[in-house]
Amino acid sequence: MYIVMLAYKAPIEEIDYLLPDHMEWLSKHYDAGHFLCSGRQPTRIGRVIITRPMPRAKLEALLASDPLDMARMVRHEVVEFEATRTAPELARVNEALAS
Template sequence: MYIVMLTYVAPREEIDYLLPDHIEWLTRHYDAGHFLCSGKQPTQTGRVIITRPMPRAKLEAMLATDPLDVARMVRHEVVEFEATRTAPELARVNEALAS
């Protein structure tokens, strides 16, 4: 799994202009089963995405198609981890998604 930290590197007005395209991009990856959750950081300095396990190269290729990345308005920091424990609610969600 990965935690992807998106940090804005452009003025907020420019980010806001591309957010609908970014949200459409997110939706495509949710529909494809790549992303588990996402949202904005409380500091309004960026966003966070948590993904399913996949090859790192696949994730990097997906991130390169994010409209905010294409426009060079964000910087991605990717943290890979193996989930060895989850809350019971997450285990049930994961089981439901797998079937």
């Protein structure tokens, strides 16, 4: 799994202009089963995405297709981890998604 931290490199007004395209990109990858959750940081300095496990090269390709990345308005920090423990409610969500 990965935690992807997106840090804005452009003024928020420019980011806001591309957010509808970014949201459409997110929806596409939720529908494909790549992403588990996402959202903005409360200070609006960036966003966070938590992904399902996948090869790192595939994740890099997905991130490169983000409209914010294509416009060079974000920097990605990617943290890879293996979940060894989850809250019971997450286990139920994962079971429901798998069926």
